[in-house]
Amino acid sequence: MNFIYQTWWKVAAILLVLYTLIAGLLLPVPRLFLLHETIRNLYFHVPMWMGMLTVFVVSVFYSVMYLRTGDEKHDLAAVECVNVGLVFFALGLVTGMLWAKYTWGEYWSGDPKQNCAAIAFLLYCAYMVLRNSMDEEQKRARIAAVYNIFAFPIMIVLIFVLPRMTDSLHPGNGGNPAFGKLDLDNHMRIVLYPAFVGWSFIALWIATLRYRIRLIEYNRNIIN
Amino acid sequence: MKKLNLLFLALLSYVSVYAQGGDVEMADTLRSSGKIYVVVLTIAIVFVGLAIYLFTIDRRLKKIEKNS
Numbered sequence: 001m002n003f004i005y006q007t008w009w010k011v012a013a014i015l016l017v018l019y020t021l022i023a024g025l026l027l028p029v030p031r032l033f034l035l036h037e038t039i040r041n042l043y044f045h046v047p048m049w050m051g052m053l054t055v056f057v058v059s060v061f062y063s064v065m066y067l068r069t070g071d072e073k074h075d076l077a078a079v080e081c082v083n084v085g086l087v088f089f090a091l092g093l094v095t096g097m098l099w100a101k102y103t104w105g106e107y108w109s110g111d112p113k114q115n116c117a118a119i120a121f122l123l124y125c126a127y128m129v130l131r132n133s134m135d136e137e138q139k140r141a142r143i144a145a146v147y148n149i150f151a152f153p154i155m156i157v158l159i160f161v162l163p164r165m166t167d168s169l170h171p172g173n174g175g176n177p178a179f180g181k182l183d184l185d186n187h188m189r190i191v192l193y194p195a196f197v198g199w200s201f202i203a204l205w206i207a208t209l210r211y212r213i214r215l216i217e218y219n220r221n222i223i224n
Numbered sequence: 225m226k227k228l229n230l231l232f233l234a235l236l237s238y239v240s241v242y243a244q245g246g247d248v249e250m251a252d253t254l255r256s257s258g259k260i261y262v263v264v265l266t267i268a269i270v271f272v273g274l275a276i277y278l279f280t281i282d283r284r285l286k287k288i289e290k291n292s
Contacts, residue, residue: 013277021271025264031248191231203276211286216292 005206009201016198023191027185028190042097042188047195048092049159051203055085058082058204063145075141076218078148080210082127088122088203104169106122113163113170120155125150 003009023045032039060083068072096114097107108114127147132139163170254260 007282007285010279014272016270018268018275022264025260025267031250033248036249039249175271205282209278209281209285212289216285217241219292 001098003212005187010205013198016194017202020191020198024195026123027191028187038099038102039188041095043191043195045092045099046192047199048088048095050087050196051199052085052092054200055081055153055203055207056152057090058207059085063148064193066141066145067149068136072137072141072218073215075145077207077211077216078145079131080214081207082124082148083210084203084207086121086124086128087206088199089117089124093117093121097157099170109169111163111170112166113159114170116158116162120158121153134177147185 013182020043024040026201027038029037059078062074062078062081066078093114096117100109100111100114103108104111127144130147131140131144134143251260
């Protein structure tokens with residue numbers, strides 16, 4: 001856990017995202033019908049989901065660790081990761097809605113991708129509600145950990161599998177060509193992938209800050 | 225049949241024009257006038273400000289952790 005106190009990866013994450021902010025606006029992008037300049041949203045909308053995925057994966061890891069060891073700190077780490085993941089989830093949804101307004105015509109058109117993402121959002125909100133509704137610490141931590149482990153694969157299926165099996169307006173789903181094949185040329189990759197890494201580590205950084213605050217509170221409660 | 229083929233060919237040529245998007249409207253004037261750099265700089269300043277803020281929170285936490 002020494003990793004979370006180090007500075008180098010935080011600086012690296014900031015530099016990576018700063019690079020994508022500048023390069024994402026200035027480097028040439030493919031000229032595509034309907035998308036026009038909004039194709040640059042790819043650099044800022046998709047990394048939100050990548051950041052969310054990263055902290056959710058880490059939270060599942062700590063939920064498993066909690067069930068194995070019973071160490072309460074692992075439970076705190078899992079909860080704070082979900083907290084930050086929810087923020088990035090909301091950012092992804094809102095930026096997606098804004099993008100949809102100008103390319104699909106409506107903020108919310110009941111598209112399978114949007115609906116499934118909304119359901120997955122509620123799934124994780126339910127995690128917070130469930131965890132906060134219990135007072136007994138060990139029971140709360142155990143039930144929350146089990147719920148989190150089950151919620152993660154369901155979220156993956158809802159967001160990344162189900163929309164691909166039906167017709168969806170979202171690229172990469174239904175009959176639509178994914179950005180990966182037709183539209184995403186190598187010029188875009190050199191901005192998109194650093195954005196993935198940068199935002200993932202920023203999400204992780206915020207989660208570690210929240211975890212450290214929780215840890216101080218937790219230690220204070222033990223002393224009292 | 226010949227007519228159908230011709231129609232299909234015509235459609236196909238349309239697709240290729242569509243995909244190339246020669247006259248897709250982009251922010252070319254904004255870029256040529258150089259004012260896009262103002263926007264880029266604004267975004268960069270906002271982000272750097274937020275980053276510095278995050279670093280100060282990190283430093284303050286470190287201090288508190290040392291004391292407790």
